[in-house]
Amino acid sequence: MKMNTSLERFFALKIYSVSELNFIIKKTIEDEDKLLNVIVKGEISDCKYHEPSGHLYFTLKDESSRIRCVLFRRNNLLKLKPETGMKVIVQGSIQVYQQRSEVQLVVSEIQPEGLGVQYLMFLQIKEKLQKEGLFDESRKKKLPEFPNCIGVVTSPQGAVFHDIIKVTKRRFPKIDIILYPAHVQGEYAEDELCKGIEVFNRIKGIDIIIIARGGGSNEELLVFNSERLARTIASSRIPIISAVGHETDYTIADFVADVRAPTPSAAAELAVPDKEKFMQEIDMIEKRIIKAWKTKINFEMKRLENILSCKYFKMPSKIYEEKIQNLDDLYSRLVLSAKRYIEEKNNRLDSKIDMLNALSPSRIIERGYTIVTKNGKIIRSVDEIEINDFLILKFKDGFASVRVENTNKENTNKEKEKEDERERK
Amino acid sequence: MEKKDEKGKEDYSFEEALKRLEEIVEKLESGELSLQEMVTNFEEGMRLSRHCKKILNEVQGKVEKIIDENGIIKMEDFPC
Helix, strand or coil: CCCHHHHHHHCCCCCHHHHHHHHHHHHHHHHHHHHCCCCEEEEEEEEEEEECCCEEEEEEECCEEEEEEECHHHHHHCCCCCCCEEEEEEEEEEEEEECCCCCEEEEEEEEEHHHHHHHHHHHHHHHHHHCCCCCCCHHHCCCCCCEEHHHHHHHHHHHHHHHHHHHHHHHHHEEEEEEECCCCCCCCCCHHHHHHHHHHHHHCCCCCEEEEEEECCCCCCCHHHHHHHHHHCCCCCCCEEEEECCCCCCCCHHHCEEEECCCHHHHHHHHHHHHHHHHHHHHHHHHHHHHHHHHHHHHHHHHHHHHCHHHHHHCCHHHHHHHHHHHHHHHHHHHHHHHHHHHHHHHHHHHHHHHHHHCCCHHHHHHCCCCCCCCCCEEEHHHHHHCCCCCEEEECEEEEEEEECCCCCCHHHHHHHHHHHHCCC | CCHHHHHHHCCHHHHHHHHHHHHHHHHHHHHCCHHHHHHHHHHHHHHHHHHHHHCCCCCCCCCCEEEEECCEEEEEEECC
């Protein structure tokens, strides 16, 4: 120290320590306005991640020169993973690593230069998310057939939102539409688009989310390749339709969304059922109902007709005609048998009368017999009369009074035999 | 069960009404219903079809815009 002081004095010169020199270099360079916030174009080489910190160290070079660069993790907003060979544009400030007086560019922004790198980045994220299964068909949600309310995340300016309204109102006017206004490009776009999806998932009644943007350059569509947006889409519980740019534009958002639509109008067509289709369907159903009804009525009518066409309904007299005949038959049989009965009885009576007639006294008298009475009493034996008795003789045609002159009792044969027997004894 | 259905008929969403309508037309076409059941189902079917058409012809739904003030959500009509 002492030595130094004397030497300084002797030579009238300032002698720095290395540390002091390095400090001066650092201070001089870092204070230089020209080196604050420089934008540099170059190609990446010697790219190294520092795993624990997530910082990235690389060299930026052109044909003849190179400079060391560092990208601290907090600055890596684009999630671009720089790789050797990428042509990039970086923004940053020169810093000097004092211990070794090494100059390096501390990168605050890194942007791919030109389409090639953008495409590379797109492929990188795509590959990463694909590996995670975020594009798998199995995890895609089905769109509800009858949404009541559609949430749209897009810019309120421009034709996109109006196209969606127009298509929705034409197809199914009843459906409500809610817009979450979001920038669709620029520094706020990613945050706002993600928030839109999150908000729609938080509030009630949203059935489908459409995330949409009109056509634009690849740079303008860049946000739809954002990994954060892709992850937000993937975590939505509500089905999401993406409709970004033109039909030929494919973004990461398209791959991760549940349904990809080529244009915003097409997204609305996919989300909103067609009223006319349902009208026709309901008309068809109505026709089928009426037809089924008519068929049934015809069937029942036929049945009724069949029943009514039976002979008893057609000619009710048939029911009793048979009975009448039956009755007539029975009646005649009754009359006939009654007649026969009476006739038979009559015949029997006649024969009895004949028999009776044959036995009557007058008939006997007619045959020439005479009835003899005495004092009104019929005389049956000669023993009942005496000489001089007055007798009345009844003839068939009158009377005669007579006086008995003589009686003579005649022996009957039996008495004779008895007498004969007595005599023989 | 039947009564409950009866009560809520006008509150059916379009989707529910259309589903019920399809059930009814299939029942009617099956030819297995009695005449009385045909009458009941026919009437319900026609009522549902009117209900569906009414919904389809209903006037415009809302168009609204969300205003997100640091997570506080408000809605306002979107002029269109």
